[in-house]
Amino acid sequence: MYELEAERVAEIVRERGYSRVSLQFPEGLKEHALEIARRVRRSTGAEVMVSANPCYGACDTADAQAASLGAEAVFHFGHAGMLEKTEVPVHYVEVRMHTPLRVLEDNLEVLERRVGLVTTVQHVHVLDRVAEMLRSRGFEVHVGLPGGRVRHPGQVLGCSFRCAKSIAERVDCFAYIGSGDFHPLGVALATGRRVLAFDVLTGEVRDMAEKRERFLRRRWAAVARARGARSFGIIIGEKPGQRRVGLALRLESMLESRGYEAYLLHLSEVVPDNLFAFRKLDAFVCTACPRVPIEEGSRFPKPVLTPQELEIAIGARDWESYEMDEM
Numbered sequence: 001m002y003e004l005e006a007e008r009v010a011e012i013v014r015e016r017g018y019s020r021v022s023l024q025f026p027e028g029l030k031e032h033a034l035e036i037a038r039r040v041r042r043s044t045g046a047e048v049m050v051s052a053n054p055c056y057g058a059c060d061t062a063d064a065q066a067a068s069l070g071a072e073a074v075f076h077f078g079h080a081g082m083l084e085k086t087e088v089p090v091h092y093v094e095v096r097m098h099t100p101l102r103v104l105e106d107n108l109e110v111l112e113r114r115v116g117l118v119t120t121v122q123h124v125h126v127l128d129r130v131a132e133m134l135r136s137r138g139f140e141v142h143v144g145l146p147g148g149r150v151r152h153p154g155q156v157l158g159c160s161f162r163c164a165k166s167i168a169e170r171v172d173c174f175a176y177i178g179s180g181d182f183h184p185l186g187v188a189l190a191t192g193r194r195v196l197a198f199d200v201l202t203g204e205v206r207d208m209a210e211k212r213e214r215f216l217r218r219r220w221a222a223v224a225r226a227r228g229a230r231s232f233g234i235i236i237g238e239k240p241g242q243r244r245v246g247l248a249l250r251l252e253s254m255l256e257s258r259g260y261e262a263y264l265l266h267l268s269e270v271v272p273d274n275l276f277a278f279r280k281l282d283a284f285v286c287t288a289c290p291r292v293p294i295e296e297g298s299r300f301p302k303p304v305l306t307p308q309e310l311e312i313a314i315g316a317r318d319w320e321s322y323e324m325d326e327m
């Protein structure tokens with residue numbers, strides 16, 4: 001598989017006449033980085049650099065850093081295209097994963113009649129096949145259309161569940177094809193529908209209902225802790241696809257108009273060490289990647305809320321209208 005990716009990259013390097021490029025990989029693919037760099041270098045003669053910084057999503061392109069080192073383009077692996085304006089061209093190289101469907105075929109009885117299909121970019125290539133198989137077994141199947149930062153039918157991102165929301169009214173349940181809990185949990189929260197996660201790595205089927213309840217209890221606890229806060233740090237992400245300055249300014253005015261202290265903090269990596277110096281603040285709200293408060297929140301000593309959770313904490317929104325933060 002990686003041989004193929006290296007050849008595709010080499011072809012583009014030759015076609016465009018690049019003499020220096022940078023390769024960027026998410027953590028799960030970094031182990032292949034050196035091999036791909038070696039192949040591209042050998043096959044094109046171009047200078048090939050590998051970005052060793054962490055990379056979490058298609059929003060997180062290293063174009064500015066690469067440009068500062070004289071690279072003429074970035075090859076960004078593992079995510080579907082997202083950003084259009086970049087300092088040097090960014091070529092997104094999607095990587096498809098082997099997706100065994102046995103876990104779905106063996107457990108069709110858990111599905112209801114009208115099924116919505118959702119997945120992540122690594123598995124989008126199987127959705128047509130899955131839809132055909134389900135239809136042949138009598139299910140009514142729906143797949144949401146892409147738009148905004150989503151490129152493929154049925155694709156969900158940690159910051160966009162629009163493919164799921166657009167068909168939620170027409171389905172009885174969602175079948176998520178992929179791995180991990182974060183994306184199917186997000187679909188359950190964003191749509192209110194039953195979500196069955198068919199894990200193609202572990203072979204398990206998980207109903208997200210209980211995890212959804214547990215998740216909401218955890219977030220309720222974070223909101224409750226922030227209720228007594230008087231001062232807030234408003235986190236603005238510096239990564240190219242996470243810069244929501246307008247939202248941060250709106251939250252700042254909302255806080256100040258209600259008598260709270262608010263400070264705008266911009267940073268690239270939203271991790272506890274980078275906020276240590278600001279520990280006198282009572283709580284934080286994150287306008288960068290929505291996964292930070294949701295998945296990493298418990299690592300921070302102070303509550304880190306999503307913008308919607310902040311609104312709940314200060315009485316500007318009801319808990320009943322809890323929503324996922326999306327971009």
Ligand code: SF4
Nearest residue numbers: 056057059158159289
């Ligand atoms: S903002 Fe977060 S969830 Fe969205 S693409 Fe970037 S890393 Fe992924």
